Amino acid sequence: MSPDQPSSMQWWWMLAALVVVAVLMSILRAWLDARQRSADAQQGHGRAPPPVPAPDKPTNQVLDPLTGLSTRLWLEDQLAAAVMRAEARQRHLALLYIDLDGFKPVNDSFGYASGDALLREVGHRLASMGRGTDTIARMGADEFLMLLDGDPDSASAALVADRVRHKLQIPYVVAGREVRLSCSIGIVMYPEHGPRAKLIARADAAMLAAKHSGGNMHCFFDASMDHDAQGTIDLQRDLRRAIESHTGLELYYQPKIDGRTGDLTGAEALLRWHHPERGMVSPAVFIPIAERFGLIGALGQWVTDDACRQVRAWLDQGLSMHVAINLSVHQLRQSDLVEKIQESLTRYRVPAELITFEVTESAAMEDAKASLRIFERLSQIGVHLSIDDFGTGYSSLSYLRKLPATQLKIDRSFVQDVDKEEDAKAIVRAVIKLAHALGLSVVAEGVETEAQQSILMRQGCNELQGFLFAKPMPAKNLFLWASGDELPSRRPNFHPSVFNKDDADASGTSS
Numbered sequence: 001m002s003p004d005q006p007s008s009m010q011w012w013w014m015l016a017a018l019v020v021v022a023v024l025m026s027i028l029r030a031w032l033d034a035r036q037r038s039a040d041a042q043q044g045h046g047r048a049p050p051p052v053p054a055p056d057k058p059t060n061q062v063l064d065p066l067t068g069l070s071t072r073l074w075l076e077d078q079l080a081a082a083v084m085r086a087e088a089r090q091r092h093l094a095l096l097y098i099d100l101d102g103f104k105p106v107n108d109s110f111g112y113a114s115g116d117a118l119l120r121e122v123g124h125r126l127a128s129m130g131r132g133t134d135t136i137a138r139m140g141a142d143e144f145l146m147l148l149d150g151d152p153d154s155a156s157a158a159l160v161a162d163r164v165r166h167k168l169q170i171p172y173v174v175a176g177r178e179v180r181l182s183c184s185i186g187i188v189m190y191p192e193h194g195p196r197a198k199l200i201a202r203a204d205a206a207m208l209a210a211k212h213s214g215g216n217m218h219c220f221f222d223a224s225m226d227h228d229a230q231g232t233i234d235l236q237r238d239l240r241r242a243i244e245s246h247t248g249l250e251l252y253y254q255p256k257i258d259g260r261t262g263d264l265t266g267a268e269a270l271l272r273w274h275h276p277e278r279g280m281v282s283p284a285v286f287i288p289i290a291e292r293f294g295l296i297g298a299l300g301q302w303v304t305d306d307a308c309r310q311v312r313a314w315l316d317q318g319l320s321m322h323v324a325i326n327l328s329v330h331q332l333r334q335s336d337l338v339e340k341i342q343e344s345l346t347r348y349r350v351p352a353e354l355i356t357f358e359v360t361e362s363a364a365m366e367d368a369k370a371s372l373r374i375f376e377r378l379s380q381i382g383v384h385l386s387i388d389d390f391g392t393g394y395s396s397l398s399y400l401r402k403l404p405a406t407q408l409k410i411d412r413s414f415v416q417d418v419d420k421e422e423d424a425k426a427i428v429r430a431v432i433k434l435a436h437a438l439g440l441s442v443v444a445e446g447v448e449t450e451a452q453q454s455i456l457m458r459q460g461c462n463e464l465q466g467f468l469f470a471k472p473m474p475a476k477n478l479f480l481w482a483s484g485d486e487l488p489s490r491r492p493n494f495h496p497s498v499f500n501k502d503d504a505d506a507s508g509t510s511s
Helices: 008-042 072-089 103-110 112-129 154-169 196-212 223-245 283-292 296-316 337-347 361-366 368-380 422-437 450-458 475-483 501-508
Strands: 093-101 135-140 143-148 172-174 177-179 182-190 218-220 249-258 264-275 279-281 323-327 355-360 384-390 407-410 441-445 463-465
Touching: 072 093, 072 135, 072 143, 072 196, 093 154, 093 196, 103 112, 112 135, 112 143, 112 154, 112 172, 143 154, 154 182, 154 218, 182 196, 196 218, 196 223, 223 264, 223 283, 223 296, 249 296, 249 475, 264 283, 264 296, 279 283, 283 296, 296 323, 296 337, 296 355, 296 475, 337 368, 355 361, 355 368, 361 368, 361 384, 368 384, 407 422, 422 441, 422 450, 450 463
Parallel strands: 182 218, 264 323, 323 355, 355 384, 384 407, 407 441, 441 463
Antiparallel strands: 093 143, 093 182, 135 143, 172 177, 249 264, 249 463, 264 279
């Protein structure tokens, strides 16, 4: 063997090295292929399967628990990917915004459970119409979105909308009775109707145009519909950020006054939103947006948490303030509502008896049996319950006497006319007598004149609330008012339990 020729041992080492290199090259090539397939899927050269949620990612981010359809958040992710594919392939998309016509009367007549069963059936029908490339999501309440990702033109989108309308018009059976529904549909096309960020808002605007035109029809988006659509979508985005970042939201407190002594007895917590660009946004504007875009649960929980935090801060300062918090009809449908309220009370060490939850009469009676169950559970944890806006709904006295409420609030529409109209005075008198017969105290809201105050006090109203005494104010102002450092012209005296250091200390340690 020549000295320059490798030995047999060296041949074996060279062969082993070549095998190792070949294996490494194979692994590298497989990794590069996988990367390329992923990139192709994002650019429209293939449809990648939906990513598997991480173990700590809540499933309610992907599937709506009621209907089993996608959630809005998941659809937005799919819409973003579909737009990328459409751009790469020079193709089109269509987005349908579907809103049921006449669902609320069904819900009001048959109750939550039947309404939920109806929505599940609607979801099942919509799911049966989707193709493999489509995404169907529930926006919340009775609103749905359908993303058509198959290069549709306007004619095919309209055809799908017609099929949806006819499918949803097939009679339903609710509580043993036949019910018929229709729907209004707004349609946007991509890229004709704008960038991805505006598609949902513009589909919503087109749906509202269809509903305002009588319903049971579809409308394509038109530039004339864009007046308020972008403002609405911007506000819901900003509100979502405010809730997540805990910035811009603040509770104001409006005092309640004892009808006999004029003493301060507590305060109602009222939500305010300081928008960084728009300034103060009215609750009449942002609460409906929160309800429509599925934010009301998170917003309501923020209110409960912040009210409990503030009550704890007042207790530490010697102020034992009873606080009333409003609950929306949407919160009453949360399966974990009572548990979340209990968590807030425990976290901030707040005695439950210092908190009253106010529920409007119409919300309480929308599903009286379900409300009764929720009220009983809330009563068991020790909080007080109040029926708000009494007189505007259609209460069943058989349920009203069963509800473990401690208070009724007379709607301001009666209070405003109590010194002018005899029928308003008669209604107020009857409500006060009814409430006292049921063992409930009565609060009159919207008191603005001394004449109204005088009549309400003569009729035995227990508490008064309104601009005659004070407008809603920040928590620090209420404390200064209570402590005597700030004295408005109509500042009342204070009920002993409201500002008493010894009582406050005892209450703070009882939780």
